[in-house]
Amino acid sequence: MDIENWWPLLDPATRQWLMDNNGDVVPPGVLDQITxxxxxxxxxxxxxxxxxxxxxxxxxxxxxxxxxxxxxxxxAGG
Known part of the structure; x- marks a missing residue:
């Protein structure tokens, strides 16, 4: 499944973490939500x-x- 498909299925806090920490090691809890x-x-x-x-x-x-x-x-938000 491509990111475009699973991104909207993540909870907003997970999406925000990924945007705020883009390129960082993905912590186990975030990876669990993605998987x-x-x-x-x-x-x-x-x-x-x-x-x-x-x-x-x-x-x-x-x-x-x-x-x-x-x-x-x-x-869009600003």
């Missing part, structure tokens, strides 16, 4: 980045998408 709506990332999932010792990272594509979405929400 609850999107399923565990397949090897070719466009939103799945690397797993590093610190935890899970979103892909560069997903980070860019979230940044664009955050900018659109800021424009």
């Amino acid at each position: 609850a709506v999107a399923g565990h990332p397949e090897v070719d999932a466009s939103w799945a980045g690397d797993s590093v010792p610190e935890g899970f990272l979103l892909s560069d594509e997903a980070i860019d998408w979230i940044e664009d979405t955050a900018n659109d929400e800021d424009s």
